[in-house]
């Protein structure tokens with residue numbers, strides 16, 4: 001694992017551990033309201049959109065199978081992709097980590113032609129991979145401004161904020177706040193918002209449209225991610241709703257695509273399947289409004305200079321773990337976030353990573369190291385809703401439990417003395433492996449329970465780490481007679 | 495048919511009434527139940543919290559104690575799911591051939607109570623009488639672990655006198671999650687708050703489920719609020735013959 005290095009960009013942002021980070025999110029009533037509304041709405045839409053497909057379960061199985069096959073033969077498909085992109089006039093770069101990927105992008109932008117001003121500006125299509133490597137920050141440090149063109153990303157960027165949802169990055173903001181951000185900040189970065197801007201969604205969209213149009217028409221370099229890349233043809237696919245991505249992908253002269261190596265699929269024909277699975281799971285639509293596909297360079301049409309950066313950034317380490325690597329099948333639909341009882345309450349920032357929610361809880365510790373993100377595998381009730389919703393059947397609860405074991409192991413290795421939790425678990429395991437000791441413990445608990453229970457015979461406060469439990473929940477006192485004691489008296493001695 | 499009761503450590507220690515209820519129901523249906531005394535725990539807490547080596551003795555004990563039973567019945571969907579899904583995985587990981595075989599022998603005989611009643615015994619009316627307003631929470635492990643479907647509801651609908659009311663957003667998690675409720679107590683409580691709201695809005699007197707662990711959490715919150723709703727394991731409703739004696 002890549003615990004001791006920081007080459008991985010912004011996978012792990014080093015925020016407080018999940019329980020603490022969650023606490024402030026839980027207290028944010030506006031966030032809670034927005035999250036509840038958004039997740040409830042999109043859950044219902046997704047159920048409709050997936051429910052109407054007669055063979056949805058078979059489609060999921062097929063998606064999982066293709067992804068399994070791809071991860072098993074990843075090197076093969078990546079080489080095939082490289083060959084086909086190159087043959088079609090594109091250039092392929094390999095980046096081991098975030099720093100290397102950022103350097104390549106920076107070099108390409110500087111070489112991108114145009115005047116002095118143009119060499120310092122790029123437009124961007126919404127992309128998780130570039131967020132993961134902290135590309136905007138790296139470019140800014142090099143004097144290059146990256147303009148996000150996805151509406152929600154624009155809101156996040158102008159608000160100097162972090163995305164909190166894969167698909168709806170500004171889920172934590174409401175209209176009035178967006179109006180304020182636009183009115184205050186747009187002018188600093190280009191065309192200002194109209195003076196009489198209201199918080200009417202139409203007016204907000206129009207302000208964004210005018211602001212962005214200026215960027216599209218002047219930028220010479222665009223940067224995108226990729227949803228899929230077909231190895232057998234070298235075709236890249238970007239799926240989006242607004243059309244701003246399409247503008248970026250077609251207008252500038254140079255296009256740079258940063259893609260995690262796991263996004264490759266064996267064949268162009270596989271897109272038929274994934275373009276059903278993705279929109280239905282993600283926005284609950286039968287089809288997404290814009291699907292852009294391109295293969296290298298087409299003379300006289302679209303960008304004439306195309307670069308594909310294949311990003312590893314810890315992924316080959318993940319591949320070695322046969323349980324954990326399922327997470328690499330993710331198509332970033334965000335269905336798991338929307339059905340997650342934890343995400344619905346805490347939102348994305350508490351996960352301390354560009355990858356929030358259930359998929360973040362299994363991906364971040366694997367990419368950034370279980371020691372750094374030790375609280376994330378525990379940020380789940382293991383309710384299994386994510387697994388049922390996932391269009392490529394990633395068994396997230398299985399990976400969570402697997403990673404919990406790794407966290408416990410890492411703590412065992414790192415410490416001279418066991419943690420109090422480890423001691424308690426060891427003691428519990430000794431008692432629970434002995435019916436005799438269990439009986440003794442039950443009798444002791446019954447006696448103790450009678451002493452500690454208050455009015456109404458309930459235990460209102462428990463000691464130590466159990467205090468969190470008893471802060472909001474009463475506990476019944478242990479009964480006078482355990483089941484095994486009752487059985488002995490009433491069945492064995494009858 | 496030799497029926498072994500796996501009562502679970504939680505029920506044995508805190509909810510013995512649930513174990514007695516299972517015995518009552520099965521005996522009423524004409525079966526003899528055995529309680530192998532050397533049983534303890536399915537190791538779910540240890541396994542799910544990341545303590546794999548510590549779970550092994552319990553997994554081995556389960557396979558040893560319940561070897562030879564035709565049916566192993568347990569009033570816990572989450573323990574049934576643990577045994578079915580994870581005992582084989584652990585045995586496989588250990589590479590212990592004898593354990594792997596012992597686990598493989600015993601796992602197919604494990605039934606959660608409502609599965610056993612509906613699928614194996616083929617009954618839905620177990621002769622219960624329970625004249626109360628009741629709502630049912632399908633726990634996550636009932637729904638997505640052992641996939642009980644509507645078995646619990648079919649059994650409940652056959653109870654005489656019951657006023658069974660639907661629970662809104664029933665499939666939503668209650669926020670328990672074992673050690674999650676302790677490690678992430680605040681988030682757990684936030685999830686619980688919504689579950690309690692839907693439960694209270696049914697006007698039910700009793701909330702039931704196929705797992706006392708989730709019920710301990712929801713019930714703990716309901717009692718703290720003096721909500722007037724009590725929690726009861728489904729088995730205890732199926733065992734009830736109120737007012738008939």
Ligand code: SF4
Pocket residue numbers: 281329330331332333334335336337359386389390391392393394
């Ligand atoms: S893990 Fe599955 S459900 Fe979650 S974002 Fe990825 S593909 Fe979608």
